[in-house]
Amino acid sequence: MRPAASILLLTTATGFGFGLLAWLGAYAALGLLPPEAPALLIAGIALALILASVGLLASVFHLERKERAWRAFTQWRSSWLSREGVAAVLIYPLAIALGVAFLRDAQSLWTRLLGAATLVGSLGTVYCTAMIYASLKPVRQWHNAHTAPDYLLYALFSGAVLFAALRTAALGAAGPMASVAALMAALACFAKCAYWRHIDRQGPLATLASAIGLPKGTAKALDAPHFSENYILRQMGFVIARRHAARLRRLALGVGFALPLVLEVLAGLPVVPLTSTLLALGCAAVGLLIERWLFFGEATHVAALYYGRPV
């Protein structure tokens, strides 16, 4: 599948934003946010909403008819894309209410309840995003049990790295967030390896013979309907050389997960905590963009079979 820049930005930026919001919500729900430093929560909520907005705006740029984008909120009964839109919009008032409740009384029942609601809402939005891809039956690399939990894990990982950097900037130390971020990096790394192992061992979804209704025989493509690339081939016939994919996978694991893991451990010791957490944040962002590019670039679509392309 063609990795469009707008979708890469959407899924990674909202991952950082909603991931951070999930951690802020969890901290507020447990009453762990220090009430003497309200700036941490307020700056966190602001940053999270800015990142989410950047992602959502990027997704609007993916649309051919941007002026009709409002229509995407209407079909939440059947469409995960519509549900994502509705959930993403509902998060804003929730997060702002959490900030207000925290400023009034950091330990109140309202703060805790709104924290829990923010946690559930942000993870729910990420889940909707993941299900857009996981529900597409023609793409075997997406339509599997890995996609949804993986997206949640990457959002929690990116949010943890961002929260650790923010907490260090505000309070001088990452506190427990350094260990949490390191743990999330390890889990995300493990999940990514498990996902790659899964898609590498998966057989093709269908054969060309079954695609043309002759499942008993064998078939090979003789003549294509047209000589130049068309919309279907540009979108769904995207093929990445195995050699490049292997190199990018190593890069994603190293930069995206291994380096942030080491840096968060350093920050937790604490060795130059601010530099470490900021570097970890940068590495995670670059690594996750590569990871997301691969999520699209390595995905194959059954329709490409008709043109004799590998799926």
Next chain:
Amino acid sequence: MTMLPERAPGAKKLGLVIDLDTCVGCHACAVNCKEWNTGGEAAILPDYDKYGPQPDGVWFNRIHSYETEEGGCSRTVNLPRSCLHCEDALCVTVCPTGASYKRLEDGIVLVDTDKCIGCQLCAWACPYGARELDEKAGVMRKCTLCIDRIYDENLPAAEREPACVATCPSRARHFGDLADPQSEVSKLVKERGGVDLLSDLGYRPTNKYLPPRRATIPSAPAEAPSHDGKGLGAALLKLLDKALSR
């Protein structure tokens, strides 16, 4: 509304039956489809780089040719590929705007181009590659089963069929109600063992394909080079072969 309509069992199910035995791969159906739909009720079907090196455009119907082999007999099979108007149309349920819908009355899957935002998720959801983006209007386009022909009472009754069916010179395309067991198309499917494309994916397409009839003349086995020659004759032949293959 992009929920699939709850259609009563036996409700009218309009679709095509395509005979892979008699399709000669002439592309006439694709050309007539393009011709009708670019001048029809809806907007034109755009072309890009028409006379340039990479001509491209929106077509609802595309004809592939394959070399197939079954039971030692190989043959060329031409496969016209268009929207199959599936019963479980994922392209409809993924649509966030309600632009993509399946008609309650006859099961035809359509796009309301006034509502489409061009997110292209429906094209990703279709395993048959039947939906193409109109890059000029920024909306998704697809086969309408010539809805502006089949219900047009100004046309003589015999012409109220999709353009692709009307033009097929080898009569490989048939149009009718596949829910009615007495219809000509249903009888054809029953007689010839009509099949679904990619049936394992569970989209339950309405359009059916009639598999090629069994070939009875086995193909000649592919020639294999002989290496078992000995003696002067074989050596001479080898020399000759070497000289000629230079």
